[in-house]
Structure formats: C-alpha cells, structure tokens
Amino acid sequence: MLGVLTTQEAVLAAESFSAITGLVMSSDLIEEATSSDDDEPAGQWESSPWGPRAPAIRGRVRADRVDAWWKNARSRFEPGRRYLQGHLWTPELLIQALEVLPTRRRPPLALELAIRTQGAVNVETTAWTSRQRGQLLLARQLRPGIPVGSFDSFMRL
Structure with a gap:
C-alpha cells in the first residue's frame, strides 16, 4: 500500500x-x-x-x-489482525471511534457496526450528535454479543 x-x-x-x-x-x-x-x-x-x-x-x-x-x-502490528487507529480492533474500540472520530471517518465504521449487529444498531452518521449517542447506547448494551472475528467467520450461511 x-x-x-x-x-x-x-x-x-x-x-x-x-x-x-x-x-x-x-x-x-x-x-x-x-x-x-x-x-x-x-x-x-x-x-x-x-x-x-x-x-x-x-x-x-x-x-x-x-x-x-x-x-x-x-x-x-500482527499479520491477520484488524487494527483501528493503531489499536487492536475490539467492539468497544469501534463504538469509541464512532463517538470521537471526525464525521468523515464514521460512515464505514457505522456500516461495520450494523453488519456485525445484524442491523440491530444503525448509527446515522448524518444525524445530530445526541441522536447518534442514543444509538451508540444500544451498541454498548449489545457489545458482549458483537462478533469479533473476520466478516467471513460470522457471515457464513
């Protein structure tokens, strides 16, 4: 790259x-x-x-x-591992990133969260901050159930 x-x-x-x-x-x-x-x-x-x-x-x-x-x-950086902002990817880090990163970086993260929660959490990155925070509260409640593996590991039919 x-x-x-x-x-x-x-x-x-x-x-x-x-x-x-x-x-x-x-x-x-x-x-x-x-x-x-x-x-x-x-x-x-x-x-x-x-x-x-x-x-x-x-x-x-x-x-x-x-x-x-x-x-x-x-x-x-370990090969085969996912990283976000230089840290090993975790559901908690994903949620934190959606709270603090610049707006231009949030849409792909929101999409990842929606995919990993099977649509249960949809953060509207163009909504007011208060609405996004409310949506992220739900993500925090679901955090233990958010898959941490690669997409192909949990999207198999």
Missing part, C-alpha cells in the same frame, strides 16, 4: 493508512499544496461518489517519511 502514496490517490491512501495504523498525518509528512495540487486529487475525490467529499490531507504525501515511520512501527 505504501507504493500508492506516490500516486494521485496518495491522499486517500494516506487517510486509509492513518485510520488503520493511527499515524497522524502531521505537517512533516505532507508537502505544502501548490495550486495545481489542489486541482488534482482533491477535486477528483470531491466529485466521486465513492471517495471522501473533503479529504483532511491537503498537499502531497511525503511517502519516504511515511515509509520510514512504517519500518519502525510495523513490528507492533
């Missing part, structure tokens, strides 16, 4: 990498955007129905610096 950081999709790849590993894409990992940079990836993703509407990262990702960080951090 780090190879993608040198392409036009670098902004989206960096967002994904950050969501998994917890790497904060700080200013030392991003080159200032030029006027031509602003027109390329950001415009592409804003007009795409599949990409984020407003990526938080503006400019070009310094792939060499991200790669250097990854070489040091990689040992903390």
Whole structure:
C-alpha cells in the first residue's frame, strides 16, 4: 500500500493508512499544496461518489517519511489482525471511534457496526450528535454479543 502514496490517490491512501495504523498525518509528512495540487486529487475525490467529499490531507504525501515511520512501527502490528487507529480492533474500540472520530471517518465504521449487529444498531452518521449517542447506547448494551472475528467467520450461511 505504501507504493500508492506516490500516486494521485496518495491522499486517500494516506487517510486509509492513518485510520488503520493511527499515524497522524502531521505537517512533516505532507508537502505544502501548490495550486495545481489542489486541482488534482482533491477535486477528483470531491466529485466521486465513492471517495471522501473533503479529504483532511491537503498537499502531497511525503511517502519516504511515511515509509520510514512504517519500518519502525510495523513490528507492533500482527499479520491477520484488524487494527483501528493503531489499536487492536475490539467492539468497544469501534463504538469509541464512532463517538470521537471526525464525521468523515464514521460512515464505514457505522456500516461495520450494523453488519456485525445484524442491523440491530444503525448509527446515522448524518444525524445530530445526541441522536447518534442514543444509538451508540444500544451498541454498548449489545457489545458482549458483537462478533469479533473476520466478516467471513460470522457471515457464513
């Protein structure tokens, strides 16, 4: 995936990498955007129905610096395990993430929660915060029953 950081999709790849590993894409990992940079990836993703509407990262990702960080951090991540924000995935972490992460990162997490609870919990990420908190209360009540395995382990017919 780090190879993608040198392409036009670098902004989206960096967002994904950050969501998994917890790497904060700080200013030392991003080159200032030029006027031509602003027109390329950001415009592409804003007009795409599949990409984020407003990526938080503006400019070009310094792939060499991200790669250097990854070489040091990689040992903390076990192959075959799921991670969210650099922590081993748990139902509790998923619920916490839905409470505190930026709105742009919540829809895929809400979808995962809905799938794992077989539709019992549907967090409306565009609803008012008070409504989302109410929906997450139900998730906290169901937390012990939320499957922790991979999707294919609990979706077999």
